[in-house]
Amino acid sequence: MPQDLQQVNAPLIGVPGGRHLLDTPALLIDLPAMTRNIERMAAFAKAHGVNLRPHVKTHKSVEIARRQVAAGAVGVSCVTLGEAEVMVQGGIPGVLITSPAVTPSKIARLVKLAQRARPGDVMVVIDNPQNLAELARAASELTHPLDVLVDYGAGYNRTGAATQAKVLEMAALAAAEPRLRLRGLQAYAGNLQHIVAREERGAAAAALRETVAGIVAAARRQGLNFDIVTGAGTGTHDLDSQQNAFTELQAGSYVFMDAEYSRVLADGDQPSPFETSLFVQTAVVSTNAADWVTVDGGTKCFSTDSGVPLVAKGADAASRYAFFGDEHGKLMPPAGAPRPALGARVEFVTPHCDPTVNLHDAYHVVEGGTLAAIWPVDARGRR
């Protein structure tokens, strides 16, 4: 019978040293580090008077969402309807869908989901009058109005109305539509999150906050209230907590961090306020080449959009990794450094956490050398 990794590894739960006996490649969470990240962001938001609605596109896990809500988050943000369905099913409140639901099947699923949840617990962004009219029509099946936020493109323009005038037009239409309830404004600038130079990131984020504050003020003058003003990722979470432009943060990656975000958030000699808590453990499967060993993690194990994995444990930290096919990686220790032995475990920091998680079925949750639990990646692949 075929067995998946979590079935094979489950007997290791609680076994001393179980972390080092895992079948690989295994996605790992360092539980104490993740817990500190959740607590740090929650404390930061509280201290700065902003709400936190963490984005679950990073982890796709009901268990982690529960822990974020228990630490003070007002709910979660989801990018796909499938993620939102999984979160509502898991009892997570305050679910905001941060991308428009447009096709007839997505609109039908959205309405069904909103009916299943308590009023206010499912919200969706809108950026187009035609979509607004279609949502309103579909919402007539609901026993309560459908909660919507107007999406502003924020200069990024992946989704969102492109100008203040368009935002106000959408807001007025939503407010006048009895089958919809206007809840707020979304302004997510994905293009700012990974700007490495803090000054440059800070200036761009300040300009966006000014624009957002202007939109909110103009709406108020027209009698339109955005109770929720949501945006910000991990890269601008601290910047966007200033000046009361945003009422809440949607940061996601802070819970795990990755190689790219660690570079972005390190500020001069100040380390990142969040720790890496996500790793992939591989095993050395071949040692016959002179200059490298081969590990069992390749492009089906790590995302390939943001560079290469970095060694965290089990090999010289200066060893370089190169993708070596779907299921293999080439690990090149520096000259003179010891080479990991056949079967040795090597753990890596992921290049980009979100798309790496989506390549795995389960998290192996470790505390020190012990495997404490295995959690499913509940919303893996859910669209």
Ligand SMILES: Cc1ncc(COP(=O)(O)O)c(C=O)c1O
């Ligand atoms: C709309 C939206 N909000 C929030 C986030 C979370 O950002 P980060 O992972 O940078 O914290 C993302 C990430 O892509 C996003 O698309």
